[in-house]
Amino acid sequence: MTQRLMLLDTASLYFRAFFGVPDKVKAPDGTSVNATRGLLDIVAKLVTLYHPAQVIACWDDDWRPQWRVDLIPSYKAHRVVEAVSSGTDVEEVPDPLEQQIPLIREALSALGIPIIGAAEHEADDVIGTLASRATMPVDIVTGDRDLFQLVDDARDVRVIYTARGMSNLEVVTDATVVAKYGVLPSQYADFATLRGDASDGLPGVKGVGEKTAASLLQAHSDLAGIRAAVADGKLSAAASARFAAAAAYLDVAPDVVRVATDLDIAAPDVPLRALDDARADAARAFAEQWNLGGSMERALAAIATA
Template sequence: MADRLMLLDSASLYFRAFYGVPDTVRAPDGRPVNAARGFLDMIARLVTRFEPTHLVACWDDDWRPQWRVDLIPSYKAHRVVETVSSGPDVEEVPDPLEAQIPVIRDALDALGIPIVGAAEHEADDVIGTLATRATMPVDIVTGDRDLFQLVDDDRDVRVVYTARGMSNLAVVDDDHLVAAYGVHAAQYADYATLRGDSSDGLPGVAGVGEKTAATLLRAHGDIAGITAAAQAGEGMTPAQRKKVLAAADYLAVAPTVVEVVRTLDLPEVDARILPLAEDLAARTAAVADRWALGTSMTRAVEALGPA
């Protein structure tokens, strides 16, 4: 089997599991475990279908980095429930999900799946760095369209997009992006910058939606080209020129916020999926019993190939 790396956008997956799996089972301490069980079921299905040889759970050590907020104060501001001076802002997370995060980490550890995060950076940046430095094909599993910018056909970097559910996964390559959005992967970050994203608090260029953003990028290549054309008064309608010029301050900083960091100084991590050693197999059973993970842990163990 040829080597293939799978990178999990962990928060994207466990949020989806929390809202998609009924809250019918609880751990012995009373906490719900629907997100943890759903997350393990996702891993089992993904590993079975795509057969990665290497697997990493990428983590949000800082879901709203201050350096991004300094550039665009509205960045994810609507999701903040508490500002902490000594660390990352506290994100609005349902209490029943918050209680399951330690369970998810415990289960990943038992399965031997490394968890990788980076101070002052989001999981997106961890994914961007690991995908960029990978020496094998990469599947990025996420429900976040921002990571489409990492698609690279030449290096066989794809996105397994989960927004339509685990039974309707989309495998996103450059052809998919051109067909769906009218832009290439290398243009997607600029496309997202122009279009904006209310879920991330990115205003975009007022009056520029998806179609106009794609039209401008096809004509001028990137934001620098669009800005230069607007300043010269060439290659766009007067209305488009007015909108681009009015957003000059935003366009000067937003690309840095939207662009995924690909150069983090991350430690080397052994992400190989190996048959579970006897002690690790016993540990998965103990963790499953401790948190009432039941058949979800069993399916994950079987998919990962126990000894």
């Protein structure tokens, strides 16, 4: 069996768990545990289905980095609930989920799954860096299509896409991206820049939707090629006017949309394997303390047979 590195877009998964698992069962102190239970079950399912050699939980140390906001002020602005005195934006997260985030970190650590973040960067950037440096095939688990830009058949980097639910996972390869959008994964960041993305506060180029963006990239390879064609008068007057109006956005958007691949981080050499008796007992005690039910046991069992 091929040895694969699995990179988790952790926030994407725990948000999915929070909204997908009813908030009926609580810890003894009244803390909600639905996201924690759900994430453990997600880990168990992923490990059972894909048998990774290593799993890393990639973390948003900064979900809305200031350097991206400086370039595009609308970046994720609709998700901000307030600006605290430190100047750090606060993401809109339901209180019962916010309370579980430390618990989620403890649960992952109890399973021996490393958690990696990077200052002033998002989990996407951690994933991009680790995927680019991996010495084995990579599975990126996310519900965020922005990470399609990292798909690379030549290096056997694929996305396990969760947007349609954990019962309907989709393995995204080069062919998948081409079939869905008409562009190669290497063109996806430029495609997203042109199309825009309301969920990330990216305006895109007015009048350029997915089909137009794809056709422009098919004809001119990348955003630089499209802008060169505009400068050379090779596009229609209407298209040229759209790109002229969006020039300031297009000057900076690629740096916002492209995930980083050069952070000063490294994947720890921690193979996914069954915990020894002492650590397994500690994980079970932790699960009992927080009323995690069978979710921890299912995760332990999946890891033991990975």
